[in-house]
Amino acid sequence: MAFDKTRERYASFGIATSLPHQIIDTFWDLLDNYLKGVVPLDDVLTFHLVNHRDNLRFRYMDSEHEIVIDFDYKTPFDPFYPETVHVVDDLGIETILLPHEFDL
Known part of the structure; x- marks a missing residue:
């Protein structure tokens, strides 16, 4: 099963330059505390950032x-945030990527 043996975590250059670190950390929090063990997780997860x-x-x-x-978070929405973000598990190496940085 994906995302069950975390070894390392990264954010791509595109993510690091388009989202504040608090938002990046929120992806890991959602994964660890709200998705793991609750829903089946594939190797590639898709999130949309919505106003x-x-x-x-x-x-x-x-x-x-x-x-x-x-x-839902009380963080103000920024229209310059990417619309879609992928979180990928590659044998325990987990990375947050923009769609153009990862070819599905």
Whole structure:
């Protein structure tokens, strides 16, 4: 199963230059505390950053299992944030990437 043996974690250059570190840390928090052991996780996870009443919403989407989970935060939404973000597990090396940095 993916994301069960974390060895290292990274953010790509595109992620590091387009999101504040608090937002990057939120992806790891969501993964560790709200998704692991709750839903089946594939090697590639997809999140969308959505404007919800001028605050940031993280939308986890898994079309294969027909799962959509919204996580709302009181962080102001920034229209310059990327719309889609992928989190990839490569044998315990987990990386947050922009879609153009990872070819599905």
